[in-house]
Amino acid sequence: xxxxxxxxxxxxxxxxxxxxxxxxxxxxxxxxxxxxxxxxxxxxxxxxxxxxxxxxxxxxxxxxxxxxxxxxxxxxxxxxxxxxxxxxxxxxxxxxxxxxxxxxxxxxxxxxxxxxxxxxxxxxxxxxxxxxxxxxxxxxxxxxxxxxxxxxxxxxxxxxxxxxxxxxxxxxxxxxxxxxxxxxxxxxxxxxxxxxxxxxxxxxxxxxxxxxxxxxxxxxxxxxxxxxxxxxxxxxxxxxxxxxxxxxxxxxxxxxxxxxxxxxxxxxxxxxxxxxxxxxxxxxxxxxxxxxxxxxxxxxxxxxxxxxxxxxxxxxxxxxxxxxxxxxxxxxx
Amino acid sequence: xxxxxxxxxxxxxxxxxxxxxxxxxxxxxxxxxxxxxxxxxxxxxxxxxxxxxxxxxxxxxxxxxxxxxxxxxxxxxxxxxxxxxxxxxxxxxxxxxxxxxxxxxxxxxxxxxxxxxxxxxxxxxxxxxxxxxxxxxxxxxxxxxxxxxxxxxxxxxxxxxxxxxxxxxxxxxxxxxxxxxxxxxxxxxxxxxxxxxxxxxxxxxxxxxxxxxxxxxxxxxxxxxxxxxxxxxxxxxxxxxxxxxxxxxxxxxxxxxxxxxxxxxxxxxxxxxxxxxxxxxxxxxxxxxxxxxxxxxxxxxxxxxxxxxxxxxxxxxxxxxxxxxxxxxxxxxxxxxx
Numbered sequence: 001x002x003x004x005x006x007x008x009x010x011x012x013x014x015x016x017x018x019x020x021x022x023x024x025x026x027x028x029x030x031x032x033x034x035x036x037x038x039x040x041x042x043x044x045x046x047x048x049x050x051x052x053x054x055x056x057x058x059x060x061x062x063x064x065x066x067x068x069x070x071x072x073x074x075x076x077x078x079x080x081x082x083x084x085x086x087x088x089x090x091x092x093x094x095x096x097x098x099x100x101x102x103x104x105x106x107x108x109x110x111x112x113x114x115x116x117x118x119x120x121x122x123x124x125x126x127x128x129x130x131x132x133x134x135x136x137x138x139x140x141x142x143x144x145x146x147x148x149x150x151x152x153x154x155x156x157x158x159x160x161x162x163x164x165x166x167x168x169x170x171x172x173x174x175x176x177x178x179x180x181x182x183x184x185x186x187x188x189x190x191x192x193x194x195x196x197x198x199x200x201x202x203x204x205x206x207x208x209x210x211x212x213x214x215x216x217x218x219x220x221x222x223x224x225x226x227x228x229x230x231x232x233x234x235x236x237x238x239x240x241x242x243x244x245x246x247x248x249x250x251x252x253x254x255x256x257x258x259x260x261x262x263x264x265x266x267x268x269x270x271x272x273x274x275x276x277x278x279x280x281x282x283x284x285x286x287x288x289x290x291x292x293x294x295x296x297x298x299x300x301x302x303x304x305x306x307x308x309x310x311x312x313x314x315x316x317x318x319x320x321x322x323x324x325x326x327x328x329x330x331x332x333x
Numbered sequence: 334x335x336x337x338x339x340x341x342x343x344x345x346x347x348x349x350x351x352x353x354x355x356x357x358x359x360x361x362x363x364x365x366x367x368x369x370x371x372x373x374x375x376x377x378x379x380x381x382x383x384x385x386x387x388x389x390x391x392x393x394x395x396x397x398x399x400x401x402x403x404x405x406x407x408x409x410x411x412x413x414x415x416x417x418x419x420x421x422x423x424x425x426x427x428x429x430x431x432x433x434x435x436x437x438x439x440x441x442x443x444x445x446x447x448x449x450x451x452x453x454x455x456x457x458x459x460x461x462x463x464x465x466x467x468x469x470x471x472x473x474x475x476x477x478x479x480x481x482x483x484x485x486x487x488x489x490x491x492x493x494x495x496x497x498x499x500x501x502x503x504x505x506x507x508x509x510x511x512x513x514x515x516x517x518x519x520x521x522x523x524x525x526x527x528x529x530x531x532x533x534x535x536x537x538x539x540x541x542x543x544x545x546x547x548x549x550x551x552x553x554x555x556x557x558x559x560x561x562x563x564x565x566x567x568x569x570x571x572x573x574x575x576x577x578x579x580x581x582x583x584x585x586x587x588x589x590x591x592x593x594x595x596x597x598x599x600x601x602x603x604x605x606x607x608x609x610x611x612x613x614x615x616x617x618x619x620x621x622x623x624x625x626x627x628x629x630x631x632x633x634x635x636x637x638x639x640x641x642x643x644x645x646x647x648x649x650x651x652x653x654x655x656x657x658x659x660x661x662x663x664x665x666x667x668x669x670x671x
Contacts, residue, residue, distance in 0.1 A: 036548075036549065038548055039548075044548060047544055051541060150590065152565060152589070152590040152591075152593070153565065153568075153569060153593045153594065154589075154590070154591075154592045154593030154594075154668075165573065237537075241536040241537060241540055241566065241569065242565075242569045243536055243565055243566075243569075243590075245536055245562065247534075247535070248535070248536060248537075249537075250535070288541065289541065289544075289545070292530065292541065292542055292545030292546075292549075293545045293548055293549045295549070298500060298529075298530060298531055299500065
C-alpha cells in the first residue's frame with residue numbers, strides 16, 4: 001500500500017535530484033537579489049531566460065549523447081558552421097524565410113551529427129576521440145565557408161534578425177522554440193521506445209543488446225539528435241546576436257556538458273532526465289548572468305563561477321550517495 | 334601517384350608565377366619618382382583605400398608615379414618576390430605592410446642597399462628592415478579620443494563604462510589606461526568611469542556583459558568598446574533593450590560592420606584608423622626621404638600635408654594621428670572600403 005500522505009510526498013520530492021537543484025537555485029537567488037534588487041525584475045528574468053534558451057536546446061542534445069555513455073565535444077563547432085551557413089544564406093537573400101533557415105540549420109546539423117554517429121557506431125571510435133577530431137574539422141569548415149570574414153547585422157535581413165525577438169503571447173519566439181524542444185524531447189525520453197533504448201544502452205549495453213536493442217542504431221540516433229539541435233541553435237544564435245563570427249560558440253561544449261552534469265545526468269550514462277537538464281541550464285544561466293551584476297571584480301567572477309558549480313555538483317553527489325546507502329540498507333533489511 | 338603530385342606542384346608553381354603580381358599603374362614619365370605601395374594581399378579593400386590616399390598625395394606633390402602591388406595571398410614569400418623584382422626595376426621607394434615582421438628584413442635590406450627608400454605602414458617590419466615604421470596611432474591618442482567621443486555624445490555628464498576584449502589584451506589595456514588618465518581632466522568632472530568589463534571578443538559574452546552594465550548602473554549614459562566584436566554586440570544589446578539614445582555606444586569599430594548601427598543612431602560616432610590617411614602619409618614620408626629632406630632620425634618632425642607634422646620616435650617608429658571619426662555622414666563611403 002503506497003504511502004499517500006503529504007509529508008511523504010514532500011520527502012519523495014526532496015529526494016529527487018531536481019529538488020536539490022531547485023533548492024540551490026533559491027539559495028543562490030537570495031544573496032544575489034539582496035546585492036542587486038533589480039535582478040529579479042520581470043524584465044531581467046526574461047533576459048536570462050532568453051539568454052539560456054540556446055544553451056537549453058544544445059544541452060538537451062548533449063544529454064542524449066551523455067545518456068548513451070558518450071560525449072559530444074563538437075557542439076560549438078556545429079553551431080558555428082550552421083550559424084555561418086544560415087547567416088550567409090540570409091546575407092545573399094534577405095527574403096529567405098527565417099523558418100526555412102532554421103530547417104536548413106537543422107538539416108546541416110543532422111549531416112554533421114550523422115558523420116559523428118557513423119564514426120562512433122560503425123568505425124568503433126570512442127565518442128570523445130571522434131568529436132575531438134570533428135570539433136576542429138567543423139571549425140575549420142566554418143573558416144573555409146566564410147573565407148575568414150563575418151556576416152554582420154547590417155548585412156542580414158530584418159526578418160531573420162527580428163525572428164528570435166518577436167513575441168507571441170508576450171513570450172519571444174526563441175523561448176517558444178526552446179519550450180517546444182523541451183516538450184518534444186521530454187516525451188521522447190519518457191515514452192518513446194527509442195528514447196527508452198538510449199537509457200538501456202547507456203545503463204548496461206550488454207544487457208540491452210541481449211533484449212534486442214540495436215546498439216549501433218542508438219549511437220547514431222543520439223548524435224543525430226545532438227547535431228540537429230546544434231543546427232537549430234546555430235541558426236538561432238546568428239539571428240539573436242545579429243552576427244555570424246567564425247569563432248562563435250567556442251567552448252560551448254563545456255557549458256552544455258556542465259548543464260547536463262548539474263542537472264543530475266550520470267556521466268557514465270544510463271540515468272538523468274530532461275527536466276534536470278533544463279534546471280541545470282537555468283542554474284548556469286543564473287550564475288553567469290548574476291555574477292556581472294553583483295559588483296564583484298571580473299577577476300573573481302570566473303573563480304566564483306567555478307566554485308559555485310563545484311559546490312552544486314558536490315551537494316548533488318552527496319545526496320545521491322546517501323540515497324544509494326539507504327537503498328542498500330533497505331535491501332539488506 | 335607521385336607523378337600526379339609532381340604535375341600538380343609544377344602547375345601550382347607556374348600559376349603562382351603568372352598571377353603573383355597584380356599591379357595598378359599609370360604610364361611613367363621620365364624623371365618621375367616611382368613609389369610602390371605594397372599591400373598584404375590582392376583584393377583587399379583596405380589596401381585599395383591606402384592606395385587611394387597615396388594617389389591623393391602624389392597629385393598634391395607632383396612628379397610622383399605611385400603603384401599598388403600585392404601578392405595574391407597574404408604571404409611573406411609573395412612579398413619577397415615582389416620586392417626582388419622592384420629592386421631589379423630600381424624604383425625610388427617602397428611602403429610595405431608586412432605579412433611577417435622578420436621574414437622581410439633581408440630582402441628589405443637588399444633594397445635599401447640598392448638605394449631604394451623603404452618604410453613600413455599598418456603592419457610593421459622590425460628595425461633594420463625599414464627606415465620608418467608608420468603606425469596609425471598610439472595608445473595615448475586612442476585612449477584619450479575614446480573619452481572625448483563619449484563625452485561629446487553624453488554632453489559631458491553621467492556614468493560611462495568600458496566593455497573591452499579580454500582582461501589580458503595588451504592593446505586594449507593600454508588604451509584603457511589612457512582613458513582613465515583623460516577622464517581626470519576638469520571638463521569631465523561630471524562624468525564617471527564606473528567599470529571596465531570584458532567580453533572576451535565573444536559576441537554572446539559581450540552581449541551579456543553589456544546587458545549587465547545597463548542593469549547595474551541606472552545613470553549609465555555611454556558604453557565605450559575599444560574592440561569591434563564588443564562594439565557590435567553592445568550596439569545590438571542596447572538596441573534590444575530599447576535604450577537607443579539613452580545609453581550611447583561608441584568605440585573602435587570597422588565601418589563596414591558598424592554601418593547599420595551608425596545609421597540607426599545606436600552608435601552615433603566611433604573611430605578607427607583610416608587607410609586613406611595611411612597611404613597619404615606614407616607617400617609624403619617616402620617623398621621626403623627620396624628628396625633627402627627626411628632622414629628618419631629620432632625626434633624628426635615630418636610634414637605630411639593635411640595630416641600635419643608626424644614625429645619620429647625611437648627605433649624609427651612614427652605615429653600618424655588620432656583615429657578617424659566615423660558618423661552617419663561619412664560611414665557609407667568608408668563602409669564600402671573596409
